[in-house]
Amino acid sequence: MVTTNTTWALALADATARLAAAGLDEPEVDAALLLGHVVSASRTMVRLFADRLLDPAQATALERLVARRLRREPLPYVLGYQEFMGLRFACDQRALVPRWDTEALAERAIAALRAACARRPEEQPCVADIGTGSGILAVTLAHEVPRARVWATDRSAPALALAAENAAALGVAARVIFAEGHLAGPLPRDVAFAGIVANLPYIPSGELSGLQPEVRDWEPTSALDGGADGLDLLRELATAAPAYLSPRGWLLLEHADDQSDAVRDLLAERGYADLEVVRDLAGRDRAVWGVWRP
Ligand SMILES: C[S@@+](CC[C@H](N)C(=O)[O-])C[C@H]1O[C@@H](n2cnc3c(N)ncnc32)[C@H](O)[C@@H]1O
Incomplete structure (x- = not known):
């Protein structure tokens, strides 16, 4: 469960563990993309600024996204977009x-x-x-x-x-x-x-x-x-x-x-x-x- 006052690093580890337990193929990639979506950061930035804290709204938003992915909803539907030929397409x-x-x-x-x-x-x-x-x-x-x-x-x-x-x-x-x-x-x-x-x-x-x-x-x-x-x-x-x-x-x-x-x-x-x-x-x-x- 993602809680407030959690660092990005802890949130990433928690989400990764839960997605892995659900049998997803790339739990760490998914977790980093979901966290990055919530805090408006790339996967690299998520790791570079791992000691930053999630605010309450971000913690709630991340929890919702992880829950959707745990139900095996495709990652692009959860994120709401997918890149194709370098263009960003809305996706649902x-x-x-x-x-x-x-x-x-x-x-x-x-x-x-x-x-x-x-x-x-x-x-x-x-x-x-x-x-x-x-x-x-x-x-x-x-x-x-x-x-x-x-x-x-x-x-x-x-x-x-x-x-x-x-x-x-x-x-x-x-x-x-x-x-x-x-x-x-x-x-x-x-x-x-x-x-x-x-x-x-x-x-x-x-x-x-x-x-x-x-x-x-x-x-x-x-x-x-x-x-x-x-x-x-x-x-x-x-x-x-x-x-x-x-x-x-x-x-x-x-x-x-x-x-x-x-x-x-x-x-x-x-x-x-x-x-x-x-x-x-x-x-x-x-x-x-x-x-x-x-
Ligand atoms: C495999 S998806 C591909 C969608 C898109 N071209 C892409 O590459 O992501 C196939 C699409 O064909 C549409 N489709 C299926 N049968 C069709 C039909 N008889 N006439 C027109 N479109 C159809 C579906 O609604 C779906 O959007």
Whole structure:
């Protein structure tokens, strides 16, 4: 129990011990981030100024946050934010916690959009993010490629509300259009999209019950469940996407690290060319890129 007149060091040790006893993977990191959040200090500062005292309000706030984490609520939900591509995104139960793995997808799409801008300086490439969740892909693309015009869809209205808040907070709301609906259905038919990115649910339904509690009990099932083999929505989007893509437009689909062969196959079967597997920083297969050549 965190009490008043406790030093930061003692509060950190107490929170770490309780989080460790609850079986969390990185109790000390979590404890330092929670304490840092309460006292507005980085993890390093928390250790450097370990002899400072918590005031009563801080002690109460820390106790509440530790209690939430002890219930296995994901750390980013407890903190209320997650960093993605160097940007801070608000994060809560309305949408999936942003994963750093997805940065591989963002980087590939940014490179393609920047190349398109360099080839045609007069153009403003249009790009779509299907299943935008908290908006990390849509907002990052708009932020990193100022000439890009971005559409983002999701079937979850609460997720779209969070994504719109993130677009506003990061200064790109004027260049991102959010639309509620099924996959690419809400996209306009009179826009030729240079590319479509999607991090859709891809976990096989039968594997959901075996996920760690942070994911299984807290993140929206609608953001996780990809059907029998996990690829139902990826297949459907790959079939639908050519109706929205410009000639030589691209589709970039995130998947689990053991699904790259299956995703390559489903794109090849539908006529996509120049297939390329995109890997994350750990070298794991993370997404497949394909170009639509009518
Ligand atoms: C795995 S989460 C990814 C969210 C975000 N793109 C990210 O990378 O953090 C998948 C998202 O797809 C949305 N989704 C699921 N089925 C959908 C559908 N049929 N049409 C549109 N969006 C859908 C979910 O609501 C969820 O926000």
